[in-house]
Amino acid sequence: MLPPPSFPVRCVEGANIEETTVNNLYGGCWRDLYIWAWQAYDLTDYSWNTQGLHDACNVKLPFGKTINAIFLINYALTDNLALQWHSTEDYVSSSRAADNRFHDPFYIRVAPAEDSVSEASAKTRVFLARKRTNLFCALFSLGSVADSASNRASTLVHESWHHWQFEHGFETSHLKIGSDSHDADWFYPHRVSDFDFGQLDRYDTNPNHMLFHSPYQMSVEFCADLAEMSKPWVTVVITTAARDMGNARLRTQFKNAVAYRIGNPRPF
Amino acid sequence: MSSWPFLVLEALLLLAVGAVAGYLLRLRSRESFVPPMPIESHPPPFDPSTIKRLPPVKLEPGTIESFVLWVAGTPMSKVQEVRDAIADARADDKVAGKLIATLFELPATDIGRHQMLLSIIGEMARPEFFEPLVRFIELPDDDIMCYVGDAPPCGVCTTQIIPAALLKGRAVEMLAHLRTTEALEAVLGFASKHESRVVRLAALDAYTYNHDDNPESLARAAAAARPEEAKFVGLPRRTRDMDPEKFEASVDAFYKRYPEELPPAPQMARQHAHRHGPRSRTQR
Numbered sequence: 001m002l003p004p005p006s007f008p009v010r011c012v013e014g015a016n017i018e019e020t021t022v023n024n025l026y027g028g029c030w031r032d033l034y035i036w037a038w039q040a041y042d043l044t045d046y047s048w049n050t051q052g053l054h055d056a057c058n059v060k061l062p063f064g065k066t067i068n069a070i071f072l073i074n075y076a077l078t079d080n081l082a083l084q085w086h087s088t089e090d091y092v093s094s095s096r097a098a099d100n101r102f103h104d105p106f107y108i109r110v111a112p113a114e115d116s117v118s119e120a121s122a123k124t125r126v127f128l129a130r131k132r133t134n135l136f137c138a139l140f141s142l143g144s145v146a147d148s149a150s151n152r153a154s155t156l157v158h159e160s161w162h163h164w165q166f167e168h169g170f171e172t173s174h175l176k177i178g179s180d181s182h183d184a185d186w187f188y189p190h191r192v193s194d195f196d197f198g199q200l201d202r203y204d205t206n207p208n209h210m211l212f213h214s215p216y217q218m219s220v221e222f223c224a225d226l227a228e229m230s231k232p233w234v235t236v237v238i239t240t241a242a243r244d245m246g247n248a249r250l251r252t253q254f255k256n257a258v259a260y261r262i263g264n265p266r267p268f
Numbered sequence: 269m270s271s272w273p274f275l276v277l278e279a280l281l282l283l284a285v286g287a288v289a290g291y292l293l294r295l296r297s298r299e300s301f302v303p304p305m306p307i308e309s310h311p312p313p314f315d316p317s318t319i320k321r322l323p324p325v326k327l328e329p330g331t332i333e334s335f336v337l338w339v340a341g342t343p344m345s346k347v348q349e350v351r352d353a354i355a356d357a358r359a360d361d362k363v364a365g366k367l368i369a370t371l372f373e374l375p376a377t378d379i380g381r382h383q384m385l386l387s388i389i390g391e392m393a394r395p396e397f398f399e400p401l402v403r404f405i406e407l408p409d410d411d412i413m414c415y416v417g418d419a420p421p422c423g424v425c426t427t428q429i430i431p432a433a434l435l436k437g438r439a440v441e442m443l444a445h446l447r448t449t450e451a452l453e454a455v456l457g458f459a460s461k462h463e464s465r466v467v468r469l470a471a472l473d474a475y476t477y478n479h480d481d482n483p484e485s486l487a488r489a490a491a492a493a494r495p496e497e498a499k500f501v502g503l504p505r506r507t508r509d510m511d512p513e514k515f516e517a518s519v520d521a522f523y524k525r526y527p528e529e530l531p532p533a534p535q536m537a538r539q540h541a542h543r544h545g546p547r548s549r550t551q552r
Contacts, residue, residue: 017340018380024341025319032312040311074311082512092311143377145413145431171535186531189523191516205533212534228508232345233316236387237380239344244383244438248429248466251500257529259522260504260515265441265474267391268347 009047009112014142015059018237022059022068022149025233029057037070041156042097045109045132051140062110062140069152070095072238073222076230079197084229085221087197094164094200094218095156101201103163106131108156113137119146120155122162124172131166133159150226150242154219161215164201174215177255185214187254216253220246224262236268324349327357327388329366336384354391364392368400374407375414382435390442398451401443405436405458405467412436430464437470444474452478460492468493469500476502499526 015023026033034056038044043053043066052061059065073095077088099105106122111134114121119138124131138146139155146155165172174183194211195202204211213221223246227239243263250258325331325338339350357363367389376382389397404412409432440462444455452475459471472489479485481502490501504510504518523530 014377016378016380017337017384021341021380026314027318027320030312036308036311040308075314083508083510143414145379145429145434148380166537169537171537186534188531188534189519191519192512203534207533210531210533212531214534224506228506230344231316233319233343235340236342236344236347236350237340237384240383240387240438241380244434245429247470248434248437251466251469252429256531257499257522257526259519259529260506261469261473262506264505264507265444265470265477267387267442267445268350 009051009110009137011051011062011110011137012141012143013060015065016142016147018149018241019059019065019068019147021235021237022071023057023064025235026071031056033071034063034067037067040096040098041066041070042105042107043109045107047109047111051110060142062135062137065140065147065149065152066108066135066156068149069156072149072153072226073156076234076238077225078229078231080229081197083192084225085192086195086200086225089198090195090200091157091222091225094160096160103160103167104131106133106160106163108133108135110135110137110140120159122159122166122172124163124166131163133163148241148245150223150238151245153226154222154242154245157222158215158219161213161218165215168203175255182252183216184253184255185216187217187256187258188212188214189259216249219253220249220258220262223249227262239263319343324353327353327363328360329362332363332366332370336381336388339388340380340384351391354388358392358394364394364396367392368397371400371404374411376412376431376435379413379431379434383438386435386438386442390445393446395446395448395451398443398446398448398454401439401446401451402454404439405443405462407432407436409433430466433464433466436462436464436467440467440471441474444471444478447478456488456492459489460494465497468497472497472501473503473505477505499529 038053038056043063048063052058052063052065055061056063056067059068073091074088077084077091079087093100094102097106097108107130109132113136114134118136120136121134122132123134126132133156135155138144139152141147146152162172174185176182177184188210190211200213202211203213223242226234227243227246230239230242246262250261321343322338322341325335327335335353342350367385371382371385371389389401409430411432412435413431440455440458443451443458455471455475455478459468459475462468462471472493475489476482476485486502490498493501499522503522504515506515
């Protein structure tokens with residue numbers, strides 16, 4: 001066995017109201033789920049040893065929090081063919097680690113942030129190593145705006161889309177916009193019917209009928225589906241968080257204007 | 269001819285190089301130290317009937333925290349129960365005061381809890397909430413939420429989502445929901461002057477929504493918006509009860525009106541070594 005990484009990753013422990021609510025939906029501790037997720041999302045890297053792998057139901061720690069996000073991706077959507085951007089199967093297959101129609105295999109680990117501003121990163125161009133997604137403490141630390149089960153779920157989808165970009169030969173880096181030079185993407189508008197369920201991995205770069213997705217677009221389409229197309233048992237705090245984060249991303253993380261908002265601006 | 273110490277040194281060096289190469293190659297080929305994934309391609313079945321919901325909580329001055337927890341865990345299909353519970357407490361001045369006091373327990377460490385508090389305050393819709401909501405929207409960002417993690421305070425800026433902007437955006441929506449003339453004028457002011465784009469655009473949307481998107485409100489919002497943001501007035505809302513054809517027609521109309529907002533073709537990677545070889549650029 002290799003030793004754990006020498007670099008310490010110390011996130012701020014604690015579970016917020018959204019975290020405990022998601023956890024309560026599946027009864028607080030669901031062994032079959034976390035064992036399955038451990039394999040399907042390849043959470044087997046040594047970094048998880050110090051991040052709650054051995055206390056898998058503890059949603060104060062990164063491993064349990066990641067299981068919460070995986071629960072939302074896998075179970076929360078209605079799969080309403082007429083309204084939902086993409087199907088559960090599409091989001092699940094993209095976000096999972098296995099080699100599939102979206103991407104090569106990769107693994108997911110917790111890593112120290114590469115800079116002071118990152119939530120996660122996808123490592124697609126690697127030499128003599130496996131492709132991976134790095135998750136940083138901003139996604140897990142209590143008090144961070146990104147420490148939200150729904151946002152973490154959308155981030156897993158987002159990062160998996162970088163692996164899709166690499167697999168299909170597209171540039172994987174983000175644009176930089178604004179005076180603070182923050183990450184952004186282009187938004188590629190499409191109709192719901194343009195991507196039938198099970199077709200999310202497809203694309204068309206012909207300018208006359210372009211059909212394409214960028215990583216932040218994947219984040220907001222998942223947020224929009226979670227906020228408005230979720231199953232009836234999905235709770236208020238989850239849909240509110242998904243809506244607010246989705247709308248904030250729509251307005252700040254695209255170089256071009258996106259022509260819709262998520263949800264109605266009312267209390268409930 | 270090398271002497272024996274050099275031969276030993278060379279041998280050791282070769283061994284070290286071999287060990288490093290072997291380690292790296294092992295890393296490369298290591299799929300996982302668990303069996304090939306996934307053992308089960310489908311996640312375990314989930315039975316929603318097993319969900320245990322918290323019992324209803326009456327909204328009183330001493331039950332704010334437990335009420336917030338109950339609201340947070342209420343399924344979307346039962347949201348009318350939340351509305352009814354808040355309506356029952358609408359006339360209670362002590363509840364109103366306690367809600368506002370709890371809102372201003374800052375900096376917030378749990379954004380979801382504050383989102384729920386703001387929603388409850390908005391649903392209660394008492395006209396005197398005007399002043400505290402405006403005050404909240406005008407607070408400095410650092411007073412509202414201050415993340416302290418392993419990175420500097422701006423450790424979440426990769427998304428460039430300022431946490432305070434999320435809460436202020438929600439607050440401006442709740443301000444509009446008061447539906448008083450004073451509140452709606454203030455919302456229009458924030459749509460024009462607030463420093464956060466997230467808040468400005470939330471204000472534009474909330475203003476027109478609370479006027480049933482009538483032509484006059486759309487015109488007023490467009491006039492109040494910053495010139496570069498006027499195009500965001502009247503955007504369609506993606507909701508669970510929308511008419512998809514109407515939604516898509518509105519989106520299409522937007523890009524016909526503003527063709528400069530259509531994206532360019534995606535950029536191909538400069539160097540792409542692909543195991544399957546090159547593919548057609550058209551995959552549909």
